[in-house]
Structures are given as structure tokens and as C-alpha cells.
Amino acid sequence: MDHDLTIHRVLNVIQRATQTASQTHLTALLDRTLDLFVEEAHAEAGTLYLYDPEHDALVFHVVKGDAASQRLLGMRIPASRGVAGAALRAREPIFVHNVAEDPRWDRSIGELASLQLRTMYCLPLIIDDRPVGVVQVFNLPADAIDADEELILLRILGNVMVNVIDKTRLLDETHRRERRQRALADIAARLTTTLDRQQLLTLIMDYARDLLNCEATSVWEIDDEDEPNPVLRSHVATGSRGEKVTGVTVPFGQGIIGHVVATGAIIRLDDVRNDARHYQGVDQQSGFETRSILCVPLHAPSIELGAERGRVEARIIGGAQALNKIGGPFTDDDVALFEAFANLAATVLQLSRLYADTQNLLLGMIKALVEAVDARDRNNQRHSRRVSDFSVAIAEELGLSDEQIFHVRLGSLLHDIGKIGVPDAILDKPGRLTDEELVEMRSHTTKGYEIMSQEELKRLLRVELPALLQHHERLDGNGYPHGISGDRISWIARIVAVADVFDALTSTRPYKEPWSAERAIAYLTERKGVEFDAACVEALARARAKGHPLVKTQVERAMERG
């Protein structure tokens, strides 16, 4: 044994190993490590597998040989199979003199590579009895078998590299987990920027597919409108043929999604076709072929509403599905991530519903009450609703923001709310009003303002309140209640004033026939800049000319209803 050579080679191997070990990217590290093994062994080819403890499998990470052998990359074999599996179980290297004749050799893998294989050295990479991977080198010189020191060098190389490989792999996994957690936190931030249900569902599905790297995702919600027989309805689906899955329903408790929603369990299947619970109906309807599936419940938490409102209780509101993971089965990490994601999505969906319900309750009650107030004057049925429609049309035509348009909608609906405090006898009087009665009638502006400026309402309705108080003011100062003029009349009141007069002129009254829309617009146009805001009058005229669906008179609406 030539010690001079050996120490030189040992130091050389260590130097090369430590240079290789500086790689921080797993793929590059494994690639150069295998190069090193093949060179040091004077071999012709080699493979490097990493061990996947979650599935007790060996995964091909690097292959050195001919081009065809690259097809092996990413392939998974059970850790119990092949020479690699045997070496891993034995925790000892195996030298094979003739690969083709070894009964442990996996022919299906061997045939993938066109190289004629003769000898093989198979070195398990182990840390403290924990398998990390396997290195195989092929076609080393036959005399290497007898040169113990050659094999000792490979073992030294393995010992030096195994820790670096293990830590780099951990680093890689931790990096990936960190990126996914970061993505999840980002998603949380972005999901909370919309309370619009449809937009929310779309975002949820897009994010889920990115996060899990799968072919398709879908969200299902419990639809209990038809109380005794609730169904699950698929709201949005992404991926190829996703559009065909949207709107599909599944009976409650049926199928995999139904089971998940009914029990709160998580289901992960590598091959859905073998599972009796799989509801074929959806695949048949969509033409999408489901292979692997990960299905989690949408668990909305208990949400504290604050103040007098109490809390809504935690409940399952539906489920989310990820279909056909790309590049392998769904992992434990996928399950944990999708579960966290689904909980987040459920929470935000619940917030969206709470907001929408409160908002709809607000608007619905105002419409109902305003109509009840209008109904007290039998000649004024649905007046406020029409004035609101006309006001919104004007606001849209003026290019106001959605937020301002909402204020216009609310303020115009409420403009006559003060009539609640005007006696029936005056409201409903068929003939002319006396001077005293006129004062009382005109007080609906100040009464409405007073009713709606109590306590906190004043802050919340600060944009709307002038519509109540000032919608009978005129630009020239000849209006009421205060006779203010020009810019002192708020923009919202100027809009509502035009809408209000347009409805009065075009509606039936005991003492007059209804005017046509065109005649009413001509009347307003004549007085624009004098009594009425010119821009508002012009906006109404434009909206009418365009056939804006909201600008229809009482008579036209009655004709439409038949």
C-alpha cells in the first residue's frame, strides 16, 4: 500500500469535496457530487437517489450516463426494491461484479439506459442510522474490487458529502415551506381587500392552484335555500374545462366533497378512481378526468362582530378541492397548507357574507320604508324609488366614483323621508294647499333632516343629509327651506332636485296629465343654470337620449309591467 499516494489522494478528495460542498442549490450540489463519485471511481455512469421518508421511496435526482438515461429523473421506486434498496436496508455498500446477473437488479430501470452495465458500486448515504440517499456508480475497473483504498476513498467522499447533502436538502425543503408560508401570508393580505363575493371566489381558486401546483381547483358551498334538501354548489373552478364545473351541484353528503363537508374530514387520494365515494357525475358533466384529489372543508371560524351585534358561530360552509397534483402525489405539506388556506378563505367568505347581509338589510329596509312613506300619498306611489333611479343615472353620467354614486343612491331614496311627519290630510289633499298647509308640507325637508341627524347618524350620513334638506332649493335662491343659492346648495341636492322635478312632471297628478319625458327635459333645459344645475340637467338629458335603463317615467314603468 503506497501511503504517499493515498494521503495525497485523500487530501485531494477532501479538497474537491469541500469545493463541491459550497453549492447551496440542491440540484447543483447533487449533480457535482455525482460527478465527483464517478470520477473518483473511474466509472462510466452513475445515479444518485434521495430517500423520501414520507413515502418510503427512493427518488432519482441525478443520472450520469447517456442522454436516454435522463428519462429516469424524478422517477420514484419503493425503498424495498433493487440493489439500492438492499444497500439502504443493510446500511452497507454493495459491490456487484455483474449487474445483469444480480437477482436484486431492477430490470425495468436498467433497460431505460442504453449503456451496457457490468460492475456496480452502491453506497448508501446514512446519518446516524437515518437513510439520506444512495449513490450508484457503474462500470468501474474490475480491479477496483481488490483495491480497498479506492473504495475507502469513496466512503470518505460519502461521509463528507452526506451531511452537506442532508442539510442542503433540509434547506431546500425549508426554503420551499418558507416560500409557501410567505405566499399564504401574501394571499391573506390580498384576500382581505375585497368583500365582493364573486371576485373573492375567483381569487381563492387562482391562489389555490398556484399554491398547490395542481391542474384544477374548485370551491363548493352549501346551498340551503331549498332547506330540507341542501346541495353543494361548485362556484368557481380553474384549470382546463374549469368553466364546465362551475354551477355543478352535488347532493349533500354524497361524493368525496360531500363527505368532507358533512364530516369535516380531510381526504387525500393518490388515485381517486379506486375510491367508491368519488362522484362520477362531476367528471361526466365536465369531461375532466380526476386522478389525484385533495379535499378539505371550508371551516368558517366564530367571528366576533363587536358592539351589540354578538358573534356568528363557527361552522363548515363548504369545501375546497385540488385535483391532479403535478409531478407527484399530494404531500403532508400540501395538506397542511391547503387546510390553512381553506380556513382563511372560509373566514373571508364569511366576512363578505356578513358585510353583504348588513348592507342588503340596510338598503332593503330603506327601500321598504321609503315606499311605505310614499304610499301615504296615494298620488305619489314609488316616487322616491324613481327619483333615486334618476339621480343614480345623473351621477353615472357625471362620472362620479362608485362611492359617491352610493351616497347619491341613499340620499335620493331618503330625500322625502320627512313626509313621515306631515299629516295625511295635507299629503293627500286633492286640491290646492292653503298657505299654512304649504308651510307644513314644505317642512318635510327640515323634518327629514332632523330625523336623520341624530347622534352618530350625522357623521355616517354627512354626504346624504343635504339631499334631504336642500332638494327644493333653487340656484337662483327662490327655493325652500332656506332660499340659499348657487354653490351654497350641495352637489347631491342639485342632482336630486333635477331628478325630483323630472318625476313630478312625468307623473300623474289629480290636477294634471303626466308630461312626456321629452317635454319634462325641455322644461328643465329652459331653466338650467337659472333654477337647476346645468350639468345635472344635461346629464339627465344625455342619459335619457342614450336609453339609460333607469331613466323611465312612471307611465313607461306602468306600461312595462303591463
Added chain:
Amino acid sequence: MDHDLTIHRVLNVIQRATQTASQTHLTALLDRTLDLFVEEAHAEAGTLYLYDPEHDALVFHVVKGDAASQRLLGMRIPASRGVAGAALRAREPIFVHNVAEDPRWDRSIGELASLQLRTMYCLPLIIDDRPVGVVQVFNLPADAIDADEELILLRILGNVMVNVIDKTRLLDETHRRERRQRALADIAARLTTTLDRQQLLTLIMDYARDLLNCEATSVWEIDDEDEPNPVLRSHVATGSRGEKVTGVTVPFGQGIIGHVVATGAIIRLDDVRNDARHYQGVDQQSGFETRSILCVPLHAPSIELGAERGRVEARIIGGAQALNKIGGPFTDDDVALFEAFANLAATVLQLSRLYADTQNLLLGMIKALVEAVDARDRNNQRHSRRVSDFSVAIAEELGLSDEQIFHVRLGSLLHDIGKIGVPDAILDKPGRLTDEELVEMRSHTTKGYEIMSQEELKRLLRVELPALLQHHERLDGNGYPHGISGDRISWIARIVAVADVFDALTSTRPYKEPWSAERAIAYLTERKGVEFDAACVEALARARAKGHPLVKTQVERAMERG
């Protein structure tokens, strides 16, 4: 040179190194690595520093020597100082024959250890010209200087370990980042489970302190009630003396927090006392001594509200402060994390405000309208508000959930809303009603139900609607409008019926004196189980006996107001 000894020692060192390298925890790995260096160098003591590129500093991670030397742990020295710094810059090991006489030796560090230092070998740990750390061993045998192979062994050890140390450190940092991202995602999920502002602010502060590991945190919001002179108000502060910071105000644009909120910039200061912008007022008011500070704006994003509601625009709503980072300065990672956290917090605060505004608008408008309806009957002022108070007191006494109590509050407020459609002449008639008038008067139950059961309202008010329709039904079937009896009367209507009669009896009417609360309860008690739900009557009696603040009659309320 004895090669037999050398190869034996090389293999032995490599074996020991690879065993040590299997450690996955950074502290344990560094500790055992330094042991190995000290042993292989036959030294008496040693230190291991890691290089911190963010601050160009060397940080003591392990010290081997006497107990006193442990005080060095965690200490940071500029990378330009000492022998360690010199070796790192030179990228070459340094051997010092007499530490005490070396001009580069940092006496302030040397004096911390009681050991008499003689020789020192200082080995920089470098990967591809990138500094990772420095190992120093002290008091090696003097002849080691001449035994090159001894030092070569230490260099081999360094080469093998540097990659493992570097990757383990990266792994440690990535793990920490992953944990923080996971914490952020968890926080996102938990923050969205409350819309209650105060609870939210408290959660935000608790999470921020955990996340950043600092002594105190506070949230500041722009308070623009006093429009021309907005201030920043500290809402919740955690940490020692946190309570004293709550409610403190800072003029807009002043102080560090004011600057951050006005400009949207992030400010990080290692020593706040040197910064002119620091607003001393807060420290003086709280007695808290601020050293380091990290201050970020609360940037609420544009939020899509859906349907007709439009969107609210993005804006800065305040700022968040973290004070006195524990165990070092705030890092780049802290800045990124706190920024992400603050954006999340701002979003959820904005959602909470939106919900609260909509909710307050809803309740405020209902109260205002109901009062306007009550006012039409001059003998019935504020009747609905009192009935609502009594109903809520009964519901509380019955132990109903907050959610149910809210339905009771709304349903009872609305119970007489149908009177909007009853003529003034009947509502306000001083004497007895005729049979026809009575029919009209009683129709307020069905009218109220009809007004409020339009379109989507029916679903949203499904719990409340029976309170409108059935509050004049009686258990024995002698009520109206439908004469239903017993359990067919909904629970909410049974509560409102008791509250309604209690108010009618205890209020002034043109034809009768108001009854005392006790007489009214006696009346109800006599009829409990016959006309009125026994549990509801008993609940009202208990609430009154306890002095429940809501159970006060019209007369008592008038007296309180003076």
C-alpha cells in the same frame, strides 16, 4: 514526517468531523465543532465567531475556557477589529506567539476571560471568498508552530466544517423566517375572526410584540374628528407601562410616528435618543425609555365592497411602533415582517370600520325612523325604543345568545312599523275607536309584516318578521291578527308582546293615568301562562327586581331627564 501517523490522524479527524456534522441544531453544531478544534490543537481554550454580513460584525457564538468567559457569548465586535478581524480580512490563518504583545489583540475582550493567554491560532472560515466565521484556539503547545502538519489538520477540519456550519446557519435562519411567516399567516387567520375594534387592536399589539421580540408595541390612528388639526392617537400599547401610552396624542406630522404616518416612510433607529424627530413627550408621559425603534405606516389597501357599494380608496390610517428590540438591533427581516404585518392589521381595521359603519347606519336609521313613526301618535312618543329596551332585558334574562339578542333588538324596534300605513285620524284619536277603526288600527301588524317582507328582506329578517306580525297574538288564541295560540306564536313575538303591554300599561294615555311598574308586572303575572308567556313575564319581573338599567318606565325616564 511520520506519514503513518498523519494518515491515521487525517482519517480520524475526518471521521470525528463528519460525526460532529450530523448535528442539525446550530448551537450544538458550533459547540461540538469548537470542542473538536480545541482537542485537535491540544489547546486550553477557544472561541468561535460567526460573521454577520448585515452589520459587518463578528458575533461570539461559543467560548471554551473558564466560566467567566461565557460572558462573551452574544457579544458583537466590528469585523475590522482584533486578530479575528485581521485573519478574516487576510483570508489566511494567523499564528500569534504571544497574544499579550500583539498590537491587534483586543484587550477589552481578553480581559473578560481570566485565563493567562500565551499562544493563539486564528483560522478564518471562508467559502468562495465569502466570510462565514472565525475559530480561535489559545495556548497550543509552542512546538505546534513548527509542526506544519498539526496546522494542516486544523485547516482540513475547517474546510470540512465550514460548509456544514454555513448550511446549518442558513437552515437556522430559513427555519426562523419560515416560523415567522407561518406566524404571520396564523395571525392573518386569527385577526379576521373579529370585527370588534377594541379586541382587534389588542390582538394586533400582542401579536406584533411576539413576532418582533421587543419590549413594547403601540398602534396609532389618525383622529380627524377635529378636522383642521388632526392628531395621532395611541390606541393600545403593550409592554411595561404600556397602559400609560394608551390614549396619548401626538400632533399630526410631529415625532417619529407622525413623520411615518405623514410620509408613508419606514423608520428604523438603533438609538432613538440621537434623533431629533423623537417626540420626547410620549416618553415623559409614560415613563418608558425608548432606545431602539421600528416604525411603519398602517397602509389600508383599496377595498372592493361589491354590488352597488363600490370601493373604498387606499390610504394611510395610522402607524405601528415596535420599541426596544430584545437581544440586538432590528434586522432587515424585522422590517419586512413588520411592514407585512402592519398592512394586514390596517386592512382588518378598515374592514372592521366598514362593518361597524354599515351596522351603525342600519341601527341608527331604524331608530330614527321608528321614532318618527311613533311621533305621529302624540301619545306614543318613544314607545318602540322602550319596548325594544324591555325586550332586550327579557332576552338577556332568558340567557339568549348575543346573536338572538340582536334579532330581538331589531324585531322589537320594528314591531309597530306598520303604523306608518295607519291614518293619523285613527292613530291619534283621543276617544274609543269604532269597530272599523279598530280593524284599521289592528292592521298595523300585517302592514308591518308586508312592508318588511319584500324581496331579499324576507330572508334577512326571517327571525324578526314574526315580532311584527304576532306581537298582539295571545297564548289562549284571543289575540290578533290571526288568533293563533301557544307554541304557534314565535318566541320573539312572545317576548315583544310582554314588553309591549308593559309599556302600554306604564305609559300616560289621554284616558288613563300611567300604572307603576309593579302594578303592571302584577297584571302580567296574573295572566302568565294564559295570555302571556310565563318565562317572559318572569324574566321581566326578575330584570325589574334586579334594577336592570333598561327596565324603566316612561314616567321614570321623564323624571331622569328632569
